Structures are given as structure tokens and as C-alpha cells.
Amino acid sequence: MMRLWGCLLAAVLLGLFAASAQAACTPEQVDLRGPWGQARFSVEIADTEPLRALGLMHRERLARSAGMLFIYDAPTEPSFWMMNTLIPLDMVFVDPTGVVTRVHSNAIPLDTTPIPGGPNVLMVLEINGGLAERLGIAVGSELRHPRLNPAIAVWPCE
Numbered sequence: 001m002m003r004l005w006g007c008l009l010a011a012v013l014l015g016l017f018a019a020s021a022q023a024a025c026t027p028e029q030v031d032l033r034g035p036w037g038q039a040r041f042s043v044e045i046a047d048t049e050p051l052r053a054l055g056l057m058h059r060e061r062l063a064r065s066a067g068m069l070f071i072y073d074a075p076t077e078p079s080f081w082m083m084n085t086l087i088p089l090d091m092v093f094v095d096p097t098g099v100v101t102r103v104h105s106n107a108i109p110l111d112t113t114p115i116p117g118g119p120n121v122l123m124v125l126e127i128n129g130g131l132a133e134r135l136g137i138a139v140g141s142e143l144r145h146p147r148l149n150p151a152i153a154v155w156p157c158e
Helices: 002-023 051-053 131-135
Strands: 029-034 036-044 066-074 091-092 098-108 121-128 142-144
Touching: 036 051, 036 121, 091 131, 098 131, 121 131
Parallel strands: 036 066
Antiparallel strands: 029 036, 029 142, 066 121, 091 098, 091 121
16 A cells, blocks of 8 residues: 555646646747756747837846847848947847757947848847856857747757
């Protein structure tokens, strides 16, 4: 009888762990990983043209663990600028599999110089300037988010 209770308890704990692992992947968060470790950011989603155009303009600060995730309907070759953006930002460009293809560090506030993302970009994560380098986020790092297609994502949510 004691063995049965032990097995039941183990099954319940395993179920709770699996459920919490699933719950960890939410639209309001992105996870990144690489040889440097892992990081999680709370994100605002910019998935329409008006939201992408506004981005993080006019913000005087951004919490260290926060960012904005720009999501496109299909892979594209985006270009960003910092017009009306008051804080330095890192831009992390991500392909449809969730692999980081480019990182632009410390974009200059208010600068209108185009910042090209390169081809085949599905998502762009903007975080505080200098943070990508401090954490080790670089080309080849992997991003996890529920809007990535789990059939091709290198680090799927499911």
C-alpha cells in the first residue's frame, strides 16, 4: 500500500511539474538560451502595423527584465530606427525557427539611421541597450515563444 501511495505521489508531482513547464511558455514572456545560460523577459507584443510603428517610442525607461516582441505574419527583412525612442535598445532578430540571426547593440536614442535586420526575420525582441552583451545573447542563441511554429522551432513550447 505504501508503494502505491509513493507511485501516486510521484505521478502527481510529475504532472504538476509538466503543467508548470507548459505554463512557463506564455504570450507575455520570451525565453532565450545559449551556451551563456538562459534569460526570460516579460514582453509587450507588437503584431500589427500600428503597434510595430509605435514600438517603444516616447518611453523614458524600460524595466531590466522587460521588452517588446515584434511579430510578423511571415518572414520579412525588417528595418528599424530610433525616431522618438528615448532609451538605448538592443534589437535581437530571430528567424522562424527561433534562432537569433543578428543582434544590434545599443541603438542610439532618437537616431533615424536605418537598422537592417537581414532576411528571413519573423520576430524582433527589443530590450535595454547593452543587456544582450551582458547576458551573452548572440547569433545562434535560441528564443522560445508560443507564436513560433512548434513543428519547426528549435526550442518549442510544447
